[in-house]
Amino acid sequence: MSSPVVSTAAMNLHLRSGKTPLHILKDIDLSIEAGEVIAVVGPSGSGKTSLLMVLGGLEQASNGSVTVAGTAITGKSEDELAIFRRQNLGILFQNFHLIPSMTALENVALSLEIAETGQSFDNIAASAKAALTAVGLGDRLDHRPSALSGGEQQRVGLARAIVGKPKLLLADEPTGNLDQDTGARVIEMMFALARDNGTAVFLITHDPALARRADRILSMNHGRLTPMTESVPA
Numbered sequence: 001m002s003s004p005v006v007s008t009a010a011m012n013l014h015l016r017s018g019k020t021p022l023h024i025l026k027d028i029d030l031s032i033e034a035g036e037v038i039a040v041v042g043p044s045g046s047g048k049t050s051l052l053m054v055l056g057g058l059e060q061a062s063n064g065s066v067t068v069a070g071t072a073i074t075g076k077s078e079d080e081l082a083i084f085r086r087q088n089l090g091i092l093f094q095n096f097h098l099i100p101s102m103t104a105l106e107n108v109a110l111s112l113e114i115a116e117t118g119q120s121f122d123n124i125a126a127s128a129k130a131a132l133t134a135v136g137l138g139d140r141l142d143h144r145p146s147a148l149s150g151g152e153q154q155r156v157g158l159a160r161a162i163v164g165k166p167k168l169l170l171a172d173e174p175t176g177n178l179d180q181d182t183g184a185r186v187i188e189m190m191f192a193l194a195r196d197n198g199t200a201v202f203l204i205t206h207d208p209a210l211a212r213r214a215d216r217i218l219s220m221n222h223g224r225l226t227p228m229t230e231s232v233p234a
């Protein structure tokens with residue numbers, strides 16, 4: 001059997017707020033297989049985004065182990081983490097983070113260019129165009145973010161997150177700002193990526209209907225992650 005894409009053991013995250021020490025993540029043991037979609041639910045402030053940040057190498061765990069796509073990311077330098085992210089991760093935030101001066105096509109192509117896959121410019125442009133077409137934006141390639149609606153910008157963000165066929169997709173409330181139809185479309189694309197490419201998906205959501213579609217639901221409470229056993233309220 002292949003090893004999991006995500007594996008953490010006895011992982012803790014301590015931060016400080018002024019002089020007050022905070023124990024944000026407590027003894028996290030998490031494993032996510034290739035092609036598996038995990039939904040993480042839980043109250044505001046419970047630690048969901050903090051866990052996403054640790055898995056993405058955007059926040060360093062205080063102790064324990066964190067292995068993502070075969071790389072032990074604890075203790076790596078910022079430069080090493082940047083390379084690790086470019087080669088293995090897709091990240092989809094609620095607030096898109098698109099580059100305002102670049103067109104949709106350029107925003108998506110940039111993520112392939114900085115991943116340094118060695119592809120020619122023509123190949124990169126073709127992949128970016130295919131990803132944008134897949135999210136229904138084939139006719140918006142030359143639009144800058146300011147000329148796109150919120151839902152369209154989110155879909156550009158999704159195209160950018162998936163164009164490199166990442167081993168792990170991290171998504172924080174990806175449908176929070178979207179109408180139902182656009183949200184459903186974004187979700188379909190994420191599931192397709194897991195199914196067709198074997199991408200492991202870590203999805204934070206407050207949407208019970210969305211959580212129920214995942215392979216597994218985990219609940220975060222006061223920094224502890226536990227399997228969701230009772231059914232998610234509608």
Ligand SMILES: Nc1ncnc2c1ncn2[C@@H]1O[C@H](COP(=O)(O)OP(=O)(O)OP(=O)(O)O)[C@@H](O)[C@H]1O
Pocket residue numbers: 015016017022024042043044045046047048049050051220
């Ligand atoms: N850089 C930081 N310094 C200090 N405390 C932080 C920092 N980042 C997050 N926290 C605290 O960590 C706790 C967990 O925050 P986190 O954003 O992970 O929660 P969440 O479950 O994602 O919440 P939400 O659903 O509201 O997004 C909160 O109490 C928050 O105030």
